[in-house]
Amino acid sequence: MGVRRLDRLRGGAAGVALVTSAALAVPLGAATGASAAGTALSYVVNTRANHGQVQKAERAVTAAGGTVVYAYEQIGVIVARSTDPGFAARLRGQNGIDSVGATRTAGIPAAVDDGTELVAAPATAPADGSEPLEPEQWDLRQIGADQAHQVTLGSRSVVVGVMDSGIDATHEDLAPNVDPSLSASCINGGVPDTSWKSWQPTTSDHGTHVSGTIAAARNGKGIVGIAPDVRLASIKVVDDGGFIYPEYAVCGFVWAAEHGVKVTNSSYFIDPWLYNCQSDPDQAAIVTAVRRAVEYSQHNGVLNVAAAGNFNTDMAHKSTDTTSPDDSTPLSRPVDNGCLELPAELPGVIAVSAVGSKGVKSFYSSYGADVVTVAAPGGDSRFQLPDTPDHNGRVLSTVPGNKYGYKQGTSMATPHVTGVVALLASAHPWASPAELTALLTAQAPPIACPAGPFDPDGTGAWRAVCEGSPADNGFYGHGLIDANAAVRD
Numbered sequence: 001m002g003v004r005r006l007d008r009l010r011g012g013a014a015g016v017a018l019v020t021s022a023a024l025a026v027p028l029g030a031a032t033g034a035s036a037a038g039t040a041l042s043y044v045v046n047t048r049a050n051h052g053q054v055q056k057a058e059r060a061v062t063a064a065g066g067t068v069v070y071a072y073e074q075i076g077v078i079v080a081r082s083t084d085p086g087f088a089a090r091l092r093g094q095n096g097i098d099s100v101g102a103t104r105t106a107g108i109p110a111a112v113d114d115g116t117e118l119v120a121a122p123a124t125a126p127a128d129g130s131e132p133l134e135p136e137q138w139d140l141r142q143i144g145a146d147q148a149h150q151v152t153l154g155s156r157s158v159v160v161g162v163m164d165s166g167i168d169a170t171h172e173d174l175a176p177n178v179d180p181s182l183s184a185s186c187i188n189g190g191v192p193d194t195s196w197k198s199w200q201p202t203t204s205d206h207g208t209h210v211s212g213t214i215a216a217a218r219n220g221k222g223i224v225g226i227a228p229d230v231r232l233a234s235i236k237v238v239d240d241g242g243f244i245y246p247e248y249a250v251c252g253f254v255w256a257a258e259h260g261v262k263v264t265n266s267s268y269f270i271d272p273w274l275y276n277c278q279s280d281p282d283q284a285a286i287v288t289a290v291r292r293a294v295e296y297s298q299h300n301g302v303l304n305v306a307a308a309g310n311f312n313t314d315m316a317h318k319s320t321d322t323t324s325p326d327d328s329t330p331l332s333r334p335v336d337n338g339c340l341e342l343p344a345e346l347p348g349v350i351a352v353s354a355v356g357s358k359g360v361k362s363f364y365s366s367y368g369a370d371v372v373t374v375a376a377p378g379g380d381s382r383f384q385l386p387d388t389p390d391h392n393g394r395v396l397s398t399v400p401g402n403k404y405g406y407k408q409g410t411s412m413a414t415p416h417v418t419g420v421v422a423l424l425a426s427a428h429p430w431a432s433p434a435e436l437t438a439l440l441t442a443q444a445p446p447i448a449c450p451a452g453p454f455d456p457d458g459t460g461a462w463r464a465v466c467e468g469s470p471a472d473n474g475f476y477g478h479g480l481i482d483a484n485a486a487v488r489d
Contacts, residue, residue, distance in 0.1 A: 040083045041105075042069070042189065042247055044289040045091060046098040049076035056096050064090040069189045069247075072254055075292040079190040079247040092281065101285025103246040104272055106328035116205055116405035119396065131216075131224045133404060136396045138357050138386035139213075139377035143416060144484030145226045148423060151487040153218060154227035155426035160214055160418060161261035161302075163252045164207030164268070165238035166200050168400040171208060173216040173223060174232065182233035182259045187240075190247030192255055199234040204242065205399040207234065209407050210267050212398030213415040214422065222404050223396060226419025226483055230426065233261055243271045243327060246286045249343065253293035257300035262425045263436075264297070265418040266306040266343055267411035272325035274309075275318060275339035283339075290342050298348050303425075303433035305418045306344040307410035308353045308366045312462055315341065315368030316474060345371060350421075350437060353475060354378025354413035357386035357393055359447065361454060361475045363462040365410055369474035373437075374444050376416035376481050379408030383456040416481060423486040443489055444479030446470045 043066065047057040054073045061068050066082035076098070080087075088100045119133070140146055159182060166185070169178040185198035193199075201208055215232050216225035235255055237248040249270050256264050270276075270290060276283035294304060308315065311323075318339060322332045344351040350373040354362040361367065362380040379394040386393060394406035417440070424436050431439065449466035454475070456462055466475040 040081050042103045042245065043080045043082065043088060043100055044103055044246055044250070044285050045078040045080050045100050046285055046288045046292070047076045047078065047096055048098070049074060053096055054078065060091060060094055060097060070191045070251075072250060072293070075250075075254065075296045077250055077289045077292055079250070081189070088282070099281065099285035099288050101282035101289075103286060104327050105325040116209070116399055116407055117392070117394065118399070118403055118405045119390065131218065131220065131222060133223045133396060136388050136390050136392065137223055138388050139379070139395050139416065140224070140226065142357065142359065142377050143226075143420065143481050145419070148483040148487045149218070149224070149228075152423065152426060153229035154215070154422055155429070156229060156231060157429065158227070158230040158422050158425045159233055159259075159261045160227070160230055160422050161233045161235045161252070161256040161264040162207055162211050162214065163235045163237045163249070163256070163264050163266050164210050165204035166202065166207045166236040167211045167232060167234035168201055168208045168398070169196075169234065171398050171400065172221045172402045173219065173398050174208070174211055176217045176219065177215045177228070177230065177232050179231045179233055182231070182261070183235065184255050185236040186248045186251030186255065187236055187238070190251040192251055199236040201400055203240045204238060205405070206267070206411065207236070207238065208400050209397045209405065210265060210411065210415045213395065213412065214265065214419040216398055222398065226416060227422035227426065230422045233259065235264070238268065244268045245272070246270055246290055250289050250293040253290075253297045253302075253304070256302050257297040261302055263303045263305060263418055263421045265415050266304060267409075267414045268307065269309060269344065270342040272327040274321050274324045274326070275335045275341055277335060277339035287340060287342065291346055294343055294346050294349065298433050301433065303350070303421055303436050304343060304348070305350045305352060305414055305421060307414045308344055308351045308368070308372055309341060310364040310409050311366050312364055312464055313366045314464065314474065315345070315366055315371040316467065317368075348433060348437075350374065350417060350440070351477070352376055352410055352414045352417050353477065354408075354410045355476070355480065356380025356384025358384040359480060360384060361464070362408070363456050365413075367464060367466070367474045369467040372474060372477040374417060374441060374478055374481050375447065375476040376413040378410050378413030379406075381408055420481045420483045420486050423483055427487055439486070439489075440481065441478040443482045443485035444477075445482060446479040447476040449473050449475060
């Protein structure tokens, strides 16, 4: 049987709700990229992006004892599997092979609890035309989304790709906006599957929650999203174990590039490594494969938004990683700034930190000068409680089964930015990803670093040091996003 390919389209949290790396919480489980004999691992094999060279590389994969799962000719990335521990070593150095890397270190564990705090929606909508649960949405008011809605709810021509655990397309607040024709799952070894069931959520409500923040409909039910008239594409990249392996992400970014997506939301880091270091051949190959997929999406007009993380770490001063690989046994290893969190630290990707209801860095949010692009509401249930009926410092959004729930994390901050980008794209339909980024950062009101170290409870448990100017610093980047300015400036 020939290898299937995705052809280019012709023409134009510590306190985090989802406790898997998909939500950028403390990872579950670090070892070597070599498989034990008889254990199948997935690999990315990088070569030149042309038909002849990819075919040659496919033959080399087979000769080295591997099986080709899928080939992305347009970026020169092949997804392969092998049970041979020497597979990668035999391929490396062969003519035409740029790099080879194992994308995992062990099998996928059982799913974990997302920890969503459910709430009940009122039976009827308020008489003033607002949504029943809108009074609890302190986050939308914080960024002026309520004012932005007086101007526009977004354009139906704008498609947002939610790269996550799937979207409940039957949810009363999401069904009007989910576009099945643009949705797919990538968790079958990085092979796109467009069947309806494949991109629905199974073990996680994370993707449905993220989607509601972006584009829950203004329909008199539940909540409202930041851009409630844009369309959503469910691009499922989180498997039932809560992992986002590199081949899933490669598939997702290529899918977005070739299906008219204007902005993607990545509320995760790519497993199994929190930071991918160029000194390790497996991790270097992962960086190459994912970078090629992200660049391909950017060249096709996609702006990508990603979470910075929930480790309260200074990503501008990396030193030690004790959490990787998170799919087997983590080991402590030295890291430096050349080791990248994917996709947040790739060029052109908007990296998002989180603030609470008082507009201050959330206790868990990772940060870093020249790493964080902008800040957005992600919630803070410990130190920043809003004056809302529930007094809940987390972010309220949709969860499967016509339900609603609170979560917090940079996973929740990221879709706020994605929603504002969707409004910007609605107002500026011909803007490039770079132009949308320039608009987003220019419109964000700056927030200065605190006068001293950040230490919200005085114990040092969440201590952090902010570096940079008021206009661009490690805690808040260029500032807090502004939905109202996005539709008026």
